[in-house]
Amino acid sequence: MRIRIVHDTVYTYEQPARGLIQILRLTPRDHDGQHVREWRIEPSVNGRLTAREDGFGNLVHWFTADDPTDALTVRVTGEIETFETSGIVRGAVERLPDLFYLRDTPLTEASPELKAFADKVAGGGERDILSVLHRLVAAVHEAVTFEPGPSSASTTAALSFEAGKGVCQDLTHIFLVAARHLQIPSRYVSGYFRRDDGGDDQKAGHAWAEALVPDLGWVGFDPAHGFSATEAHVRVAVGLDYLGAAPIRGSRMGGGTETLDVALRVEQVQSPSQARGQQSQSQG
Numbered sequence: 001m002r003i004r005i006v007h008d009t010v011y012t013y014e015q016p017a018r019g020l021i022q023i024l025r026l027t028p029r030d031h032d033g034q035h036v037r038e039w040r041i042e043p044s045v046n047g048r049l050t051a052r053e054d055g056f057g058n059l060v061h062w063f064t065a066d067d068p069t070d071a072l073t074v075r076v077t078g079e080i081e082t083f084e085t086s087g088i089v090r091g092a093v094e095r096l097p098d099l100f101y102l103r104d105t106p107l108t109e110a111s112p113e114l115k116a117f118a119d120k121v122a123g124g125g126e127r128d129i130l131s132v133l134h135r136l137v138a139a140v141h142e143a144v145t146f147e148p149g150p151s152s153a154s155t156t157a158a159l160s161f162e163a164g165k166g167v168c169q170d171l172t173h174i175f176l177v178a179a180r181h182l183q184i185p186s187r188y189v190s191g192y193f194r195r196d197d198g199g200d201d202q203k204a205g206h207a208w209a210e211a212l213v214p215d216l217g218w219v220g221f222d223p224a225h226g227f228s229a230t231e232a233h234v235r236v237a238v239g240l241d242y243l244g245a246a247p248i249r250g251s252r253m254g255g256g257t258e259t260l261d262v263a264l265r266v267e268q269v270q271s272p273s274q275a276r277g278q279q280s281q282s283q284g
Contacts, residue, residue, distance in 0.1 A: 001083075001231045002037075002271050003194050007076040007205070008263040009248055014256030016068035020047075022250040025190065025237040026076050027051075027059040032083070032091040034235060039078035045069045056244060057093035058237040070255075074248065079269065080234050087228030089210060089218040089235070098212050101185035107241040110177045111158035117143070118178035129184060130213050133221055134228075137209075140175050141226030148203065153242060168207040168224040169242050175209045175223045176241065185212040189220065190245040192234040192266050202264045205247055208233065234266075 007026070022043075028036055043049065047065040054060045065072070104110065110118075121139045122132050147165040157177045160170035172188055179186035186209050193206035208222040208229055220229025229235075239245035 001194065002079065002081050002269050003192070003232075003234055004079045004265075004267050004269045005076065005192055005234065006263075006265045007192075009074045010261040010263070011072045012259040012261075013070045013252075014258075015254060016070045017252040017255030018068045019253040020065035020069065020072065020250070021252070022063040022072070022074065022248055024061040024063060024074065024248055025054075025058050025245060026074075026247050027061065028078075028080060028191070028234060028236045029057075029059055029093055030091070031089060031093075031235070033085040033089060033231070034083065035081045037079045037081055039080075040076070042075045042077070044071070044073035044075070053093075053095075055095060056238050057095040058239075058245070068254075081271075082231040082234065084231040087220040087230070088216055089220060089229075092218070092235075098185045101187045101212070101240065102180050102183065103240055104177075104180065105241045105243070106156070107154075107243065108157050108173050108177050108180070110181050111161070114158060114161055114174065114177050115181050117161070118181045121178065122182050127182075129211075130216065130219070132182065133179065133184065133211050133213065133219070136175060136178055137221040137223050137228070138226050140171055140178070140223040144171050144174060144223075146171065146224050153246070167204075168222075171223040172207045172209050173241060175221060179209070179211050186210065187218075187238045188241050188245050189229075189235055189238050190242075190247055191236040192264075193222075194232040194234070194266050194268055196232065202266060204262055205236075205264065206233070207242070207245075210238065 049063050121136050145165040157173035160166040176186050189208050210218045210220050213219050237245040
């Protein structure tokens, strides 16, 4: 599948903000399931944009504005070719040992209720890890309603599970808590999702999880949808939780109240060969 993405993040400040720094995890990398054909990051104000790699192997850009500004737009445009791998991730950059992804974070600490939930999904006796994970992604999808708005970047998995609702970030955190409680290394993934219902225009990027399966490696699971990752998923960054893979984090001095607006379009586009084929059929 060929996917084109246009992602605008717009910050408006009550007063000119000084010392503006943005940390951008917005650039995907190639692996066996995706090939980046083109990709650009374009801030709307003058400044320095430098690239580096973080400890997780993500591509990170640091943007530092030259002058005070009362508005900043970060525009991302790109095109990616994705391939169906049944959710299996191979050929990705790996900088950390697998067992690192058993670590809890303040956002993914296990409450007694979440531990009981995970134990119930796993059942007793010998466990087939892949089967447990498929049951887990379905169970999280069933137990927690996807509902935009009620959570924030600091909402914990325990609070979301107790509320029974949240956004993709929250459902992913719940999946991570349960998997790690079952001693299955798992990590947070941020990226994009090509919807098949015609919803090209979206309000935010997407999030899902990857878990380590014996003999398969890392496999993607999307609790917001209740199934494994597909060729409709564009993988951008990974971390222990949202904060480690957040698309944009920043700091500034002054500026007063900040307003954030996001415009995102994720659409499937034809490859040149597909376009030529359709043209030949229409002319035949």
